[in-house]
Amino acid sequence: MKKTPFAALIAGLFALPALAFEPFAVQDIRIEGIQRTEAGTVFSYLPVKVGDTLDDEKAAQSIKALFATGFFKDVRVEVDDKVMVVVVQERPAIAQIDFVGMKEFEKDAIIKALKETGIAQGRIFDRAQLEKAEQELKRQYLSRGKYGVNITTTVTPLERNRVGINFNIQEGDAAKIRKINIVGAKSFPEKDLLSKFDLTTPGWITWYTKNDQYSRQKLSADLEKLKSFYMNQGYLEFAVDSTQVSISPDKQDVYITINVTEGERYxxxxxxxxxxxxxxxxxxxxxxxxxxxxxxxxxxxxxxxxxxxxxxxxxxxxxxxxxxxxxxxxxxxxxxxxxxxxPGKRVYVRRINVTGNTKTRDEVIRRELRQMEGGWYDADRVQASKLRLDRLGFFNEVAIETPAVAGTADQLDVNLNVSEKPTGNLMLGVGTSSVDKVILSGSISQNNFMGSGNNVTAQVNSAKTYRTYVFSYTNPYFTKDGVSQGFDIYHRTVNTASTALAYYSSASTGGAIRFGFPIGEKESLGFGIGIDSTAITTYDNSPPQYKDYVNKFGSRNLSLPLTANWASDGKDSYLMPTRGTFQRASLEVATPGGDLQYYRANYQLQHFFPLTSKFTLMLNGEVGYADGYGSTPDMPFFKNFYAGGVNSVRGYKTSSLGTPGTIVTQDGTTYRIGGNRRVVGNAELLWSVPGMEKSFRMGAFFDAGQVYGKGEPLSFSEMRYSTGLSAAWISPIGPLKFSFGVPLNKKEGDKSESFQFQMGTTF
The missing domain is CATH 3.10.20.310 (membrane protein fhac)
Known part of the structure; x- marks a missing residue:
């Protein structure tokens, strides 16, 4: 039998067969030369089927169609006694991709980027696409300032018509910005203008920020900042005429020159x-x-x-x-x-669409919205809705869009997209000092239990001094109007033997039920009633005040506390606030129905002032007052106030502060018994870390505080002060908080605790 070949390349390019033949009806089609490609795949691309008439034009079309797939580097069509024979030579497939010397990037990220250029495991190898991949990889390095990078690519043939691709990379050092010049600036010192830039010459923190590495995007942003600065100073005609970026011959140094025209001030x-x-x-x-x-x-x-x-x-x-x-x-x-x-036409909201919530129920989100479907659009209500969702603490990000409804002039939709985050918390608290052992505490909570918005918390503190077992439940929408309901059950033991407090031990068991009532967009009232049974044990070395109290009122007391609180939260963020005011006032009164009658009142005022786009000043003040009344006018000593520690005056050991009226000396050792009044103040300058604005923040703080005994005057000369640095990080494993405090006016008997931190994990 005679086979008639066709020159594949000539036919593919010019659609002309090398040899003419008489058209014939195709009785069968045979594929030869395939190794990985399925025969059915080849058949699907052929424009000729069994029964069709094959002629020169159809043969040429078949060759062109198979070449177009990119699967083959050679295609021929032959005729074998009315059988169409398609002979192909497959392109090799990419079996593996390796990188040698790559340290700047994660391998998975680069493989993903190369995939977009057509180079990926399992795909057909194409030399042109490989060259594009090399350029893409080089572009990635140039974006990191590594202008001296050298990339060598090796293609190794493997069995079964496959190849392995190896990228050998010599990264070199990143080029650093050595000088930025602004030519034409006369009204302001150059150093003041450069302080507006993110790009800078190498400094003490640029190893982290990478701001000493040239980036076209960063330069564009800096030029816009420069223009905004001049515009805000009255230079209406200010213009950036040109920018020049030059690299030293060794590709290690970058020099930037910016030419500007200031114009006149208007x-x-x-x-x-x-x-x-x-x-x-x-x-x-x-x-x-x-x-x-x-x-x-x-x-x-x-x-x-x-x-x-x-x-x-x-x-x-x-x-x-x-x-x-x-x-x-x-x-x-x-x-x-x-x-x-x-103003245009007044519009109303057609629909509110909620997306992104895979766990949180729609109703939990929608009940926080203040903009209603079918109502007139209100920008303030939309913003209030976003703020309320932020405060829930359920989401990393809340994004709202308000697109117009196509075909209408008076309708829009509110598209609400949330990015959920883990709302369960496994917290560990750690305190340490040079003289004390490590103290551990922990709690497990779920702020969005099964997507319902309800809070469930179990707290365990197994420290030697304080042992606490608490279970709490809160339903923030016990009624559809936003009335909350919750309860707490607890058991607490205290043993002060290893603390700065006078020696005693206690065991308290009780519970409470509470309700909260919203009285405004940012304000709420709360009320609760509870029952508490506390057993007190004193020892030979306990202070006389403790022994006298137990002799007078007994070693076990039952109290029926009523609680009331008011809160106003105007902060702009739940986790990282930068502006707004928070206030809270609380009152606890033990009613005459129990063995004890006392009251405790607290007030806290906290305000966040945005100083710049990066810096925030936080001011916090707290005062507390407590006393007994009725048949038991003596204040229970275990209800006293204390100060010192991570939540009051950092730099001093927890509960170690006190005036002379709150201190007892026994066997040459000074102990704190607490006071019935407490004053604490904190000032903290907070700033975000570039690139981690929503998750990491540092601070420099100044703390002040003291507790006072009954009958003592409130003397500011007795206040204790401290200063130091703090850091808060919403990390992938959970929230972390650190502080390093230094007492400023430590006096004899005070106990310091420099380093404190809190860590946790989320699930």
Missing amino acids: QVSSVKLAGDFSIPESELKQLVTLKAGDVFSRERLNDSTKAIGDRLGKEGYAFANVNASPEIDKEKRNVAFTIFVD
């Missing part, structure tokens, strides 16, 4: 409003912070237009256009602005 001659206001013009004018006579500031102008847009959005005008048009008088160096206001 003052505002007038600011007018024009357009359809829909809101009284007098009210909108109050939102304009840029006034006639002020030095021009783009930031203040933008804030004004945004405030007007937000005010219109509160009335349902979600698509309002507010734009400022300047009129520049170059001779007088004045600029007049006309702010054009176009």
Whole structure:
């Protein structure tokens, strides 16, 4: 039998057969040369089927179709007695990809990036795609400032028509920015302008931030910061003329030159409003912070237009256009602005769509929303909804979009996407000092139990001094109106033998039921009733005050405490607040129905001030007062206040502070018995770490505090002060908190504790 071959390449490129043949009806099709590719795959790409007439044109089309798949590097069509024979030579497949010398990147991340260029295990090997992969890998290194990187690629044939690809990488050192010059800046010192940049020359922290490595994206952002700075100082015509980035011959040093034109400084001659206001013009004018006579500031102008847009959005005008048009008088160096206001149509919310919640129930999210479906759009209510969801602590991120409904002019949807995070916490608390052993405590809690939004907590503290076993449950929506209900069951033992406190031991068992009532968007009231049984044991070396109390009131007391509290939370974030105020007041009263009658009152005020985009000042103040009343006017000593430790005055050992009226000396040893009044103040400068703004924050603190005995005057000369550094990290294994405190006015008998930390894991 005679076979008639066709030149594959010529036919593929020019659709002309090498040899002509008489057309014939195909009785069968045979595939030869395939090793990995299934015959059915080849058949699926052939434009010829059994029964079709094969001619020169159809043969050429078949060759072109198979070449187009990229599976084959050679294709021929032969004829064997009315049988169409397709002879192919497969391209090799990629069996493995290896990297030698790669330290800068994780292997999995690079393999994922190369896959987008067509190079991946199991895919057909293509030399052109390999060259693209090399360029992509080099681009990744250049983005990290490694301009001297050298990449050598080796392709090794393997059995069964496969190849292995090896990338041999000589990374070299990352190039560092040695100098940044700003040419044309006359009004401000260059060092002040460069302080606005993220890019910088090598410094003490650039090993972490990598800001001493050139990045086109970072430079663009820095140039925009530079422009904003000048614009906010009145330089309306400021411009960046050009930038030059040069690299030293050894590719280790980068030099950046920025050429600018400052222009003249302008003052505002007038600011007018024009357009359809829909809101009284007098009210909108109050939102304009840029006034006639002020030095021009783009930031203040933008804030004004945004405030007007937000005010219109509160009335349902979600698509309002507010734009400022300047009129520049170059001779007088004045600029007049006309702010054009176009509210557009008032719109309402068609649907609220919730996505991203794989665990949390829809109802748990929707009950926090203040914007309702079918109601007029209110920007303030949408923002309040986002803030309430943030405060739940269930989500890493809450994103809201408000797209217009296609085909309508007065409707929009609210698309709410949440990114859930682990809400279970396994916490370990650790305290240590040079003279004391390590003290451990732990708790396990689930703030979003089975996605219901309910809180379940079991706490265990097995330290030698304090042992605590607590089980708590809270339903924040016991009623649909937001009334919460919860209960606590506990057993606590105290043995002060190894502490700064006077020696005694106690065991308390009890429980409580509580309710919370929302009285505002940010405020709530809480009430509770409980029962507590406490047994007190004194020893030979216990202070007389303790022994006298037990002799007078007995070694076991039953109390029926009533509690009331008020809280107002205006912070902008649950985990990392940067602005807002938090207040809390609480009162505990032991009713006459029990053996003890006393009351304890506490008040806390905390405020966060944003100083800059990176720095926040936190001020915190706490006061407490307690006393007995009725038939037992003596305050139970085990209900006294204490100060010192990680939650009050850092740098001092827990509960170690006290005035003369709260100290007893026995056998040459000084002990604390606590007081009925407590004052604590904290000031802390907080700043975020670049690249970890939502998870890591450091601080420099100044703490002050003291407790006072009954009848003692509140003397600030008796206050104790400390300073130090702190760090808080929402890590992948859970929240971590560290502090290093140094007492500033430590006196004889005070006990210091420099390093304290708290760690935990989430699930």
